[in-house]
Amino acid sequence: MASLSVCASLAGAVFAISSFSGCSFAPQYHAPLTAIPATFKEAGKWQTASPADRVPRSAWWTVFHDPVLDRLEAQVGEANPDVAAAVARHDKALALADQARASLFPTIGAGAQVQRIRQSDNRPLRSPDQPSVYDSSTFDVGLDYEVDLWGKVRNEIAAGSATAEANADDLASLQLSLQAQLASDYFDLRGLDEQQKLLNDAVATYRRARNLTQSRHNGGISSELDVSRASTQLSAARAAADDTLARRALDEHAIATLVGVPASQFTLPSNAVRPYLPHIPVGIPAALLQRRPDIASAERTVAAANAKIGVAKAAFFPDLSLSLAGGYQTDVLSPWLITPNEIWSIGPTLLFTLFDGGRRTAITHAAEAQLAENGAKYRSIVLSAFQQVEDNLALLHHLGDESMQEQDALTSAQRTLTLSTSRYRDGVVSYLDVVTAQTTELNTEISASALYTRRLTAAVRLVQALGGGWTPNGTGAVAAR
Numbered sequence: 001m002a003s004l005s006v007c008a009s010l011a012g013a014v015f016a017i018s019s020f021s022g023c024s025f026a027p028q029y030h031a032p033l034t035a036i037p038a039t040f041k042e043a044g045k046w047q048t049a050s051p052a053d054r055v056p057r058s059a060w061w062t063v064f065h066d067p068v069l070d071r072l073e074a075q076v077g078e079a080n081p082d083v084a085a086a087v088a089r090h091d092k093a094l095a096l097a098d099q100a101r102a103s104l105f106p107t108i109g110a111g112a113q114v115q116r117i118r119q120s121d122n123r124p125l126r127s128p129d130q131p132s133v134y135d136s137s138t139f140d141v142g143l144d145y146e147v148d149l150w151g152k153v154r155n156e157i158a159a160g161s162a163t164a165e166a167n168a169d170d171l172a173s174l175q176l177s178l179q180a181q182l183a184s185d186y187f188d189l190r191g192l193d194e195q196q197k198l199l200n201d202a203v204a205t206y207r208r209a210r211n212l213t214q215s216r217h218n219g220g221i222s223s224e225l226d227v228s229r230a231s232t233q234l235s236a237a238r239a240a241a242d243d244t245l246a247r248r249a250l251d252e253h254a255i256a257t258l259v260g261v262p263a264s265q266f267t268l269p270s271n272a273v274r275p276y277l278p279h280i281p282v283g284i285p286a287a288l289l290q291r292r293p294d295i296a297s298a299e300r301t302v303a304a305a306n307a308k309i310g311v312a313k314a315a316f317f318p319d320l321s322l323s324l325a326g327g328y329q330t331d332v333l334s335p336w337l338i339t340p341n342e343i344w345s346i347g348p349t350l351l352f353t354l355f356d357g358g359r360r361t362a363i364t365h366a367a368e369a370q371l372a373e374n375g376a377k378y379r380s381i382v383l384s385a386f387q388q389v390e391d392n393l394a395l396l397h398h399l400g401d402e403s404m405q406e407q408d409a410l411t412s413a414q415r416t417l418t419l420s421t422s423r424y425r426d427g428v429v430s431y432l433d434v435v436t437a438q439t440t441e442l443n444t445e446i447s448a449s450a451l452y453t454r455r456l457t458a459a460v461r462l463v464q465a466l467g468g469g470w471t472p473n474g475t476g477a478v479a480a481r
Contacts, residue, residue, distance in 0.1 A: 109141070143324045152311055170293070179468065283466070305374045323348075392462035421437070
């Protein structure tokens, strides 16, 4: 039939045009240039190269060799509601990208109408033989296709795809942040477990010392002042132990929330064994741009803004669309689909805005400003990334030196306590010397424990600053100078 041949001809024309590569007014894309140092300043000679000791590209926390941490980290991605929300945002971005991509294809619709119509007897150009009441039965199929001459659709697709990629990188960045926060809270909790053991041991020691001074006082050897000092020291240690328990409870609650479990239903048994402190290889600074998901997200956001400039500029040119409609219309239901009842229309439509009060110009300027803003944000994130690496390298370096000094101080404090206790029993010094030595020894042990926890946290933050176990998707471009 004639309508079918017309439809086939138009369909062929549509697909021929769809293969035509039109113009694009998006600027040629380049990732923002960023200065990259040749080496990390704070790595220094202390940071020896160990190519075999690499941070895993997945499950980076396994470098700490802690099965409990491994189990908890696995739950972050499965049960944490913030991750679920980020997944939903990513899915939405993918759907919007698919929505833009659908504009590459024609829209086909079909409809059917069965009506009884009453027209005015006084309608213009009314013919005497035309009825005022009649039936109308119509079935038609329509096809519309917008020709992407100026790259508007292609740039919308590019912007949507870049946004979806940025959302995927945002999801990875959030997961990395939550994983690092969990590891930091976990190591802080383990540090408090160690401090709790030190305080419990101190309470037991101070209790024995208090009993000893009480016995000596009862025998007339020691003064009541010694008993008072011993009692004060014991009470202070008990108070410190209770404070440590309170801080541990807060860490435990924070971990519960991160793994998606109500705090009331979550418990971590105490373990005073120090976690393993690994060596974290940092690699070369240039690799940082490929390792961090937040940098990749920022770069993809710049790419999306670049494509949206092309969309905005395409509005200055006419829109061309092709349309075809065909079907059958009659005043009776049967026979309906026969050649005399055939109707069709075909033709292009050209739409062009002649005046809009500067609206399109303003939209273009806004898109260009957004590109400039996103480029500045990208450079800011890169600078922050290098700062975070340098910060944590410096912490690991100097806290390591401090730890050695603290260990020497602890050895001296323990020696001082042994000597003062012995001299007190011999009646050479007062109990004040013993109290001072005990307090110094306990404080030094707690400081050494807290210092080790800070080194663990710095190691976690360094892994996070280096991008953790994130694997780039390979879609972004990174520029340096």
